[in-house]
Amino acid sequence: MTTCGRERHPTDYLTVDPITVKLSRFGVKLSSDAGIASLIDDLGRAMSGADDLIMMGGGNPGHIDAVHRLLKEKLAALAADDTRFRELINIYDPSQGHIRFNEHCARLLRREYGWDVGPENICLTNGSQTAFFMLLNMFGGRYPDGTMKKIRFPLAPEYIGYADLGIDDDLFISTRPHIEYLEDRQFKYRVDFDGLDIGEETGAICLSRPTNPTGNVVTDIELRRLHGLAEEHDIPLIIDSAYGLPFPHIVYTEASVFWDERIIICLSLSKLGLPAVRTGIVIASRHIIKSLAAMNAVISLAPGSFGALLVEELVQNGDIIELGKKVVKPFYLEKANKTLACVHKELRGIPYRVHRPEGAMFLWVWFENMPISSLELYHRLKRRGVLIVSGHYFFVGLSEPWQHSQECIRVTYSQDDDEIARGLRVIGSEVRALYDAAGATTS
Amino acid sequence: MTTCGRERHPTDYLTVDPITVKLSRFGVKLSSDAGIASLIDDLGRAMSGADDLIMMGGGNPGHIDAVHRLLKEKLAALAADDTRFRELINIYDPSQGHIRFNEHCARLLRREYGWDVGPENICLTNGSQTAFFMLLNMFGGRYPDGTMKKIRFPLAPEYIGYADLGIDDDLFISTRPHIEYLEDRQFKYRVDFDGLDIGEETGAICLSRPTNPTGNVVTDIELRRLHGLAEEHDIPLIIDSAYGLPFPHIVYTEASVFWDERIIICLSLSKLGLPAVRTGIVIASRHIIKSLAAMNAVISLAPGSFGALLVEELVQNGDIIELGKKVVKPFYLEKANKTLACVHKELRGIPYRVHRPEGAMFLWVWFENMPISSLELYHRLKRRGVLIVSGHYFFVGLSEPWQHSQECIRVTYSQDDDEIARGLRVIGSEVRALYDAAGATTS
Numbered sequence: 001m002t003t004c005g006r007e008r009h010p011t012d013y014l015t016v017d018p019i020t021v022k023l024s025r026f027g028v029k030l031s032s033d034a035g036i037a038s039l040i041d042d043l044g045r046a047m048s049g050a051d052d053l054i055m056m057g058g059g060n061p062g063h064i065d066a067v068h069r070l071l072k073e074k075l076a077a078l079a080a081d082d083t084r085f086r087e088l089i090n091i092y093d094p095s096q097g098h099i100r101f102n103e104h105c106a107r108l109l110r111r112e113y114g115w116d117v118g119p120e121n122i123c124l125t126n127g128s129q130t131a132f133f134m135l136l137n138m139f140g141g142r143y144p145d146g147t148m149k150k151i152r153f154p155l156a157p158e159y160i161g162y163a164d165l166g167i168d169d170d171l172f173i174s175t176r177p178h179i180e181y182l183e184d185r186q187f188k189y190r191v192d193f194d195g196l197d198i199g200e201e202t203g204a205i206c207l208s209r210p211t212n213p214t215g216n217v218v219t220d221i222e223l224r225r226l227h228g229l230a231e232e233h234d235i236p237l238i239i240d241s242a243y244g245l246p247f248p249h250i251v252y253t254e255a256s257v258f259w260d261e262r263i264i265i266c267l268s269l270s271k272l273g274l275p276a277v278r279t280g281i282v283i284a285s286r287h288i289i290k291s292l293a294a295m296n297a298v299i300s301l302a303p304g305s306f307g308a309l310l311v312e313e314l315v316q317n318g319d320i321i322e323l324g325k326k327v328v329k330p331f332y333l334e335k336a337n338k339t340l341a342c343v344h345k346e347l348r349g350i351p352y353r354v355h356r357p358e359g360a361m362f363l364w365v366w367f368e369n370m371p372i373s374s375l376e377l378y379h380r381l382k383r384r385g386v387l388i389v390s391g392h393y394f395f396v397g398l399s400e401p402w403q404h405s406q407e408c409i410r411v412t413y414s415q416d417d418d419e420i421a422r423g424l425r426v427i428g429s430e431v432r433a434l435y436d437a438a439g440a441t442t443s
Numbered sequence: 444m445t446t447c448g449r450e451r452h453p454t455d456y457l458t459v460d461p462i463t464v465k466l467s468r469f470g471v472k473l474s475s476d477a478g479i480a481s482l483i484d485d486l487g488r489a490m491s492g493a494d495d496l497i498m499m500g501g502g503n504p505g506h507i508d509a510v511h512r513l514l515k516e517k518l519a520a521l522a523a524d525d526t527r528f529r530e531l532i533n534i535y536d537p538s539q540g541h542i543r544f545n546e547h548c549a550r551l552l553r554r555e556y557g558w559d560v561g562p563e564n565i566c567l568t569n570g571s572q573t574a575f576f577m578l579l580n581m582f583g584g585r586y587p588d589g590t591m592k593k594i595r596f597p598l599a600p601e602y603i604g605y606a607d608l609g610i611d612d613d614l615f616i617s618t619r620p621h622i623e624y625l626e627d628r629q630f631k632y633r634v635d636f637d638g639l640d641i642g643e644e645t646g647a648i649c650l651s652r653p654t655n656p657t658g659n660v661v662t663d664i665e666l667r668r669l670h671g672l673a674e675e676h677d678i679p680l681i682i683d684s685a686y687g688l689p690f691p692h693i694v695y696t697e698a699s700v701f702w703d704e705r706i707i708i709c710l711s712l713s714k715l716g717l718p719a720v721r722t723g724i725v726i727a728s729r730h731i732i733k734s735l736a737a738m739n740a741v742i743s744l745a746p747g748s749f750g751a752l753l754v755e756e757l758v759q760n761g762d763i764i765e766l767g768k769k770v771v772k773p774f775y776l777e778k779a780n781k782t783l784a785c786v787h788k789e790l791r792g793i794p795y796r797v798h799r800p801e802g803a804m805f806l807w808v809w810f811e812n813m814p815i816s817s818l819e820l821y822h823r824l825k826r827r828g829v830l831i832v833s834g835h836y837f838f839v840g841l842s843e844p845w846q847h848s849q850e851c852i853r854v855t856y857s858q859d860d861d862e863i864a865r866g867l868r869v870i871g872s873e874v875r876a877l878y879d880a881a882g883a884t885t886s
Contacts, residue, residue, distance in 0.1 A: 075521070075531075078522075079522050305720075
């Protein structure tokens with residue numbers, strides 16, 4: 001590609017590289033150096049072993065031996081069955097996803113939760129990210145009548161992966177949470193319903209539960225109130241349950257989930273241990289599912305069959321729920337507790353706080369009045385071989401600056417315990433030096 | 444979802460169902476009753492055996508026993524190898540796709556074709572459709588300076604799957620081809636370079652080669668001229684090689700392919716026999732690849748690992764090219780010849796013509812001056828249990844009406860020979876009756 005004749009404008013070109021590929025607005029917007037892109041790149045390099053880094057960034061799930069062995073058996077069975085193997089590779093699924101899988105899934109949800117769903121309420125996608133790309137742009141952005149609608153996060157911080165997927169600008173609006181101070185240097189974000197002034201500008205309410213990045217589980221009472229607001233404003237309530245209920249059930253508190261046609265629940269196989277398989281599962285009204293299936297056809301032709309066939313039996317017999325409750329959740333709960341103990345040990349003397357770990361696979365650590373920004377801390381830690389994620393990425397859609405948003409980091413505890421301990425030691429030493437230099441360490 | 448208070452405008456709502464889900468422009472545009480959506484639905488239902496239909500629509504590849512057995516072995520090996528199995532399910536790939544696969548692929552292309560590519564020139568996607576969703580919206584649509592650019596098909600008909608994926612309206616512009624009349628009731632579309640008046644409005648040139656739906660292979664000379672035009676206008680030339688070179692090589696004529704940084708080649712594993720695996724492979728300049736990888740992160744997080752790991756060895760040792768040339772191409776060539784003979788038999792007496800089958804897995808049949816439209820013919824045939832695709836969907840971007848565009852059907856010959864023969868008999872009887880009623884059958 002050669003340069004074009006006129007003066008360059010910075011937004012004309014890729015920001016990822018000083019080159020001159022001319023791209024559309026869509027191209028520029030979706031291919032700039034997105035937070036999610038740099039995150040995924042860090043993650044890919046670290047997980048592939050290409051660099052010698054301690055991986056405490058990213059959302060790669062852990063290696064759970066029991067899950068590994070179970071799914072290896074399922075794969076071997078697929079490889080031994082000509083009919084299912086042909087389905088696995090040689091036959092396009094409908095754009096709504098694998099028919100039998102969707103039937104099994106609907107039956108499971110009816111049976112276990114009493115939800116009034118059939119296969120017409122389920123659509124598979126090539127991963128949950130693709131589902132959110134479709135859903136958030138379906139309900140946010142420019143409407144046919146020319147109005148612009150936003151996706152509302154009832155509290156920030158919220159998942160980094162949403163931040164860059166808007167085709168239209170300024171897709172998100174979020175509200176600063178209440179901070180509830182808890183014992184043992186912990187805190188919990190609570191939805192500030194007084195600040196949640198939903199109007200005509202809101203196309204949908206969206207939250208992850210448990211929340212990525214904080215491990216917060218929005219309470220049942222909060223969820224009911226959000227549902228009421230969605231009803232009142234006649235908009236959908238989108239619940240990203242990639243870490244939550246009904247599976248993989250990485251939830252450490254008492255929490256329940258419900259569904260009706262107002263609600264769109266997004267599930268995933270990733271956090272059960274299958275991120276490379278790319279299977280998202282959306283449960284919604286049949287009208288929304290029809291729409292998603294049509295968009296799947298346009299964007300993906302059809303979702304892949306691999307995830308559906310690999311876990312088909314687990315969904316059919318309900319074992320997928322037990323697997324979450326009895327294997328996956330305890331695995332992460334134990335790691336959460338170990339990591340939390342390690343945080344208290346390695347960060348001693350630093351004015352840190354940790355969001356109460358209620359689920360998912362992250363600790364969210366807050367360094368109040370830290371002398372540098374969390375992004376600068378990320379760079380310093382990366383130079384010392386430790387990957388975390390700077391918290392600032394997760395505060396999308398806030399209307400005004402908030403110092404707190406520059407003071408938090410996300411620490412993933414899904415990988416090796418010893419590495420996590422080593423990583424936390426590095427974090428402790430780096431941050432302690434910062435506060436020491438500023439004369440702010442507590443004794 | 445309840446209705447909103449004001450008068451409904453037809454574009455406010457899904458056209459797929461008389462309901463009242465309020466959607467953004469993006470949502471409405473991408474989830475209307477797209478040609479590709481109805482096609483995929485027909486296909487999914489027919490292939491799943493849910494309805495008793497003869498499947499001559501869709502693009503599902505055939506079942507090739509040798510490919511089936513080979514890949515079954517590869518899958519069994521994956522299921523037996525703990526390290527690779529963990530890669531297969533448990534570790535996110537980078538957003539550019541599986542690192543080793545991309546390295547093998549680049550080496551193969553350097554070795555076999557002498558292309559100046561490295562892994563930085565390759566990006567995997569969750570199927571070729573997703574690659575095109577990104578590419579065509581990257582180069583077509585609204586630009587940062589406010590101008591609108593179009594994707595130019597050098598000849599219509601062109602692949603139906605492109606038609607609906609524009610985020611902005613009127614993304615495509617195409618040119619009516621020359622029709623070259625050949626012996627034996629055949630014809631071939633040729634690019635009309637005189638009518639190809641490329642100006643500032645064109646963001647990229649795009650063609651499928653072999654062409655879906657016609658089985659046309661744009662000649663090497665035509666391709667060189669298109670490359671020259673792309674150079675002249677400083678825009679990319681996108682070649683959809685999902686059926687073509689270097690693999691799966693379903694090309695029956697002498698044709699070659701070349702690559703330089705002006706060219707974006709899109710390959711797929713689907714037509715080797717792995718459509719349910721959803722693996723697209725894009726080869727382009729490293730700048731475009733970087734951009735695609737960033738978009739992959741936003742739209743898909745990461746591409747799935749299944750396809751890359753399943754065929755990794757075949758790409759490493761080059762067998763994937765031999766598999767195309769020596770197994771896949773002969774399979775389809777034989778079916779093309781059988782189907783063509785069957786067309787001549789079953790359509791005798793009807794003023795039909797067939798596009799010369801030069802590749803892919805379709806016959807493109809033209810019923811000149813047919814008394815009804817091809818869409819009406821599709822409906823009549825579906826009622827008689829035969830699925831074809833109406834040709835009108837494929838004439839996207841023409842500036843003026845063209846009777847020819849209502850007179851063609853696409854007939855897939857990838858499935859069972861006996862079913863194809865039965866289907867063609869039904870087509871013959873239906874169409875013969877039409878011409879008979881109009882007094883237009885030849886003797």
